Amino acid sequence: MPAMRRARRWTVAAAMFITCTTGLQAPAIRQAPRTLRHATLDSTVLSCGASRPKTALSNVEISEFVDTSDEWISQRTGIRSRRVLQPGESIADHAASAAQKALDRSGLDPADIGLVIVATSTPEDLFGDAANVADQCGCKNAVGFDITAACSGFLFALVTASQFLESGTYDAALVVGADAMSRWVDWGDRNTCILFGDGAGAVAIKKGGAGLLGFSMGSNGAGREKLALPYNGNRLPLIGGKSATVVGPRAMLMEGRSVYVFAATTVPRVLREALEDAHLTVDDVDWFLLHQANERILEAVADRIGVPKDKFIINMDENGNTSAASIPLALDFAVKSGSVKKGDVLACAGFGAGLSWGAAIFRWEGELLQ
Secondary structure (H helix, E strand, C coil): CCHHHHHHHHHHHHHHHHHHHHCCCCCCCCCCCCCCCCCCEEEEEEEEEEECCCCEEEHHHHCCCCCCCHHHHHHHHCCCEEECCCCCCCHHHHHHHHHHHHHHHHCCCHHHCCEEEEECCCCCCCCCCHHHHHHHCCCCCCEEEEECCHHHHHHHHHHHHHHHHHHCCCCEEEEEEEEEHHHCCCCCCCCCCCCECEEEEEEEEEEEEEEEEEEEEEECHHHHHHEECCCCEEEEECCCCCEEEEECCCCCEECHHHHHHHHHHHHHHHHHHHHHHCCCCHHHCCEEEECCCCHHHHHHHHHHHCCCHHHECCCHHHHCECHHHHHHHHHHHHHHCCCCCCCCEEEEEEEECCCEEEEEEEECCCCCCC
8 A cells, every 4th residue: 555545544544533532623634635546456255264162151141240231231232142262262273263164165275375364462372373273274385473453453464365365475375363352351340341252263265366356454553542452561570670570460441432433433434445446336335244343333334334234244242342353253154144145245344453444345255154
């Protein structure tokens, strides 16, 4: 993406964020003329897969240990249950399981996979899970690395992998979104613990075919404190007055109203940018597949882009917000249910901590899953 374009998107987003979250009018920003481009990348989404912990935690069960209720949670978020990892259970194993399902359904051989990217903010191994996933899937020829971009991570990973295929570096890739949010929420805070769940989803992509039709991405670090998981270091004395810091207890921080305003204003814009890059309009889209954060956010986006809510894929009611996993999990759900069919055009969008946001348009070329 040209530097001028990146700068323009960042400054416009910053202005919107300041205005919406503080009520203050942001300073006028001089905008450079935008140069349109067709963003088709030479990659095709072939298949998908998903994996979730078996243990479900319902709203009713949560109301037993925090001051809330099933009605309060479901009316405000659309969430009724979420999956949570149990002791000894590994999010990396779920990532590998989702990737293996996508690989099996793709018709590709493990040796064909040159790249494995895992989008996660909560890896099993702090140094990264992608190499582990590649190994478990038998992808001996693949390079693996993680991407951390919170709830935008899967889309960032999909575009990154597609760029590698476009360049000719690799012929096929596995793109995984996996997060274990239950490990990082404050289970005594009813404003956050009700929202999040654990899981993994994946897609297999190959060079050639229908193409990733268009995309747009952005970030604005000025809003980072609105949704964050900051490092909390405890002092560890060493020798001679010198010390180190070691990880201490920490939990997610979120300003819910600010995040809502950010998403409701930024997602419609980034969707339009991606569609414009693809030379498409909202009328050309069969399904809108957004990060499954909160049903009210999806309703606001649908209203702002003038699309009926029934064109939105929604399955947060049984998963909660699974961060980077939410888009591929919802895709797997929609394909299995028969809603998404071969040839359908999907407009996907992610948004979250960073602050970060992104959208990608692609044509589904997979088959119906059993």
